[in-house]
Amino acid sequence: MRKIIAAAAAMALAMGLAATPATADKLKIGFIYVGPIGDHGWSYQHNHGRLAIEEALGDQVETTYVENVSEGPDAERAIERLAREGHGLIFTTSFGFMNPTLKVAEKFPDVKFEHATGYKRADNVSTYSARFYEGRYVIGQIAAKMSKTGVAGYIVSFPIPEVVRGINSFMLGAQSVNPDFKIKIIWVNTWIDPAKEADAAKALIDQGVDIIVQHTDSTAPLQVAQDRGVTGFGQASDMIAFAPKAQLTAIVDDWSAYYVARAKAVLDGSWKSEDVWGGFDAKMVVMAPYTNLPDDVVAMAKETQAKITSGEFHPFTGPIMKQDGSEAAADGEVLSDEALLSMNWYVKGVDDKLPE
Amino acid sequence: MTGVEAVLLTIVTASTPLLLAALGELVVERSGVLNLGVEGMMIVGAVAGFAIAYATGSAVLGVLAAAIGGAALSLVFAVPVLLLATNQYATGLALTLFGLGLSGMIGEGFVGTPGIRLDPIAIPALSELPFVGRLVFGQDVLVYFAFFMVAAVAWFLFRSRWGLVLRAVGDNHTSAHALGYSVVRVRFLAVMFGGAMAGLGGGYLSLVYTPQWVEGMTAGRGWIALALVVFASWLPLRALIGAYLFGSIMILQFHAQAAEIDVPAQFMSMLPYLATIVVLVIISRDATRIRLNTPACLGRPFVPDR
CATH class of the missing domain: 3.40.50.2300 (Response regulator)
Structure with missing residues (x-):
């Protein structure tokens, strides 16, 4: 049941996103959430990180998100959609998005990917997690x-x-x-x-x-x-x-500092694939x-x-x-x-x- | 408060939303309509109740809003199914999806906001009685309402003229129509009643159980209520027993775990559904018993010929 809901939601949102016009000079940053941002928990906090990017970098960036994406084939479609629309940096914020992220990353070598809590990386895929x-x-x-x-x-x-x-x-x-x-x-x-x-x-x-x-x-x-x-x-x-x-x-969970830092790194060209497991020290x-x-x-x-x-x-x-x-x-x-x-x-x- | 009393109080809280939603769906199914949208109507009731209680500061208005919200959403099911004779299964499922999405949208601004609680009514002196005091005389009004509705629905279905009409519509809509009863009108009212009761069940979650709003907070209780109607073989008293049985299983599994009794948690979570399957098997082995209680026209569309 959950799967059907998520699939329907993902499809609807992906279609909605397709309609947004692309702006050339801004860095477009996309987020994929596994749950609703209304969970007041995991996805909610990732969304806080997204808002922190908007606040810190203002006109330099434009962010979009897709919520309720189930961990499976739908994830790949949703991620690919974001990549195709010209997003330069994409955060996939659940463990189960690992393989879909890598698959899409292979097709879009110029797009940077950040996958939360995973362990597989590539030249354009970083992983990050927090030491709760x-x-x-x-x-x-x-x-x-x-x-x-x-x-x-x-x-x-x-x-x-x-x-x-x-x-x-x-x-x-x-x-x-x-x-x-x-x-x-x-x-x-x-x-x-x-x-x-x-x-x-x-x-x-x-x-x-x-x-x-x-x-x-x-x-x-x-x-x-x-x-x-x-x-x-x-x-x-x-x-x-x-x-x-x-x-x-x-x-x-506070992803703000990390998300802002990674967005800045893409903007100034210093982004490279890393594995970050931060705790109190990284303010995660x-x-x-x-x-x-x-x-x-x-x-x-x-x-x-x-x-x-x-x-x-x-x-x-x-x-x-x-x-x-x-x-x-x-x-x-x-x-x-x-x-x-x-x-x-x-x-x-x-x-x-x-x-x- | 003694240990047993505390456990029983928790069981009452866990069972009440199931009972409310199941009683509503029971009446809907008795009229020959299968509405799989209980989960959707519950969650809309939950968000409507939360929102109105928050806006007005009155939990009582919240309860009313929950019922109205559930009933309003049921119209989204009733209009296509009853007027346009669409497939009931598909429309019901769509209603659940729609309700979950709609409630998320309405509730977005309420995430992270503490809600208003519907306080229990304490009857002076009586609620001070040892052991039974809080259990019998110190509950919130919805608990009493749920018990009242068990009796009311039973009386309505089996002792009142209109209950007879409703069952006739559910058992043979062609004959009921030929006798001059408006099948569509009866079913419309039944579906709206079901929506209001499901809404109350949802409101119970967001106003009494855990006064807060979280997306998807009904977490499948609408489906348990649907299973409960079958478990109860469409009889109100059995719905009461079933709701308290399911509620007890849900609570006792936690006590078993906390007391370090070695029962797999997954097995206990599965039990309500397992119990429903067992009941289905038992009643389907006995053809007369199914015929006795199952509404014969359940799930079949009706198009009146002029």
Whole structure:
């Protein structure tokens, strides 16, 4: 069903785009989104990046976007349409757009492509992603400081490395404050379904957790936290408006700086194919203001954030033990990016069983 | 608040939107029309309810707007299907696609804005009672309305003259027409009722369940409501049981996970649909039972001869 909707939407939008007249002197920048920009999460934040380009570069650029593009043959059509219309730079903002992006890139060697979260590159295809786990380490520390029960509830979408890495980073952060810290994990099998996420949050609170962490995109879990008088963390965007008393901070995806830099690079001719995995240092991951927290906890969070930003500290520094008791990283050893990108195991202290 | 009470409260919240939408569709199908656009009408109800509550500051007006929004969208289905005799399946699917797109467009400005909540009505003294207090006497008005509508729809269909006419239209539109009843008018009203109820179900999501607007926030609940009508074999009381059964499954799977009971989450998410298939198999093995409740003209277009 979803596929049909997305296909119809993609076709309609692609047709609409074809009608826009091409302007020769401006750099045309195109965006392909996997979801609606109204998701207040992933695609919403990418669209914020697009608007940042328009704001920063004004008359020099012209941007267009296609939303709700499904990850499959439709993606290739939508990307090719943008390339054919004379876009000089195209951002494809979901993992599943990887192969379509490369296929189109081969046909249009003069067009620059930027693919989010992928690992295949070409002379005119860069990849970029963000180290959200850095933020998760910080909120892990905060959770362990703030929780009275010593148990956090963690609402998650799908068992992919990105999510597992987040859980592990959160746990390592929490354990650095309280070695006996526990989490209860609920898999909701969706990125966005407010009602389901709310139900999961209620179930967790009913079972005695007093901090809610989410790796799903809606603000519903925080709203529930606020209603029930517990606290939590925002995801992808600052959600303070929905839970002014409950949000402690939020891990915000911020693509603005990167997008503006890449657009500038195309304009001045310095663009080249790269693989960027930025975190706090690249300002791709930003912490929303620390709220509803005592001063000492804020100070601790800021200190950790500063250490990660400067490179002095890496969240995945050994000793790290896996759930089964085997060693993942020796004392002082830092896990490699390859190990992080393919992470499919829990650290010790997580009681959940990873769905296969 | 005890643990069990908290779980039961959550189940009521999860079941109510399903029950509202399913009751509406049940009446539509009893009149012989299959409207696959429930999801679309729900989501338009959700955005209409959110928008009006936000604009006026009144959740009650939001609830009314949700019903009106759903009913208005159902006209987009009713006019081609009933006046031009288009294919009901295709038109219904188109309605869902249209509703999802339209709601996204209307709601664009509301993304990231907290909504207005419809507060529960607390009956003094009674809602303070231990255990049953909040559960029975402290719900929001839509929960009571849903229960009331179960009784009202059952009474209407099986005890009232107009219910008899509606079922006659659904079972044999040619005969009903020959007897002088306006098949098209009856079906028009039924479809609009279905739209209003689906809209209320959607409004329940954006005004009570999670007071916010997110594109596609109904997340397939319209399809569960459609399955529920078949599950209930077109009987209102069974729709009530089915809605609470589906709602319970949805909630209990989370509790099972949080309590670290080893049940695959995917399996639990699948259960409502599996249950529907099982019921379909059971009722289709018994020919008399199908004939008893299935509207005989379900999905068949009607063109009145002069």
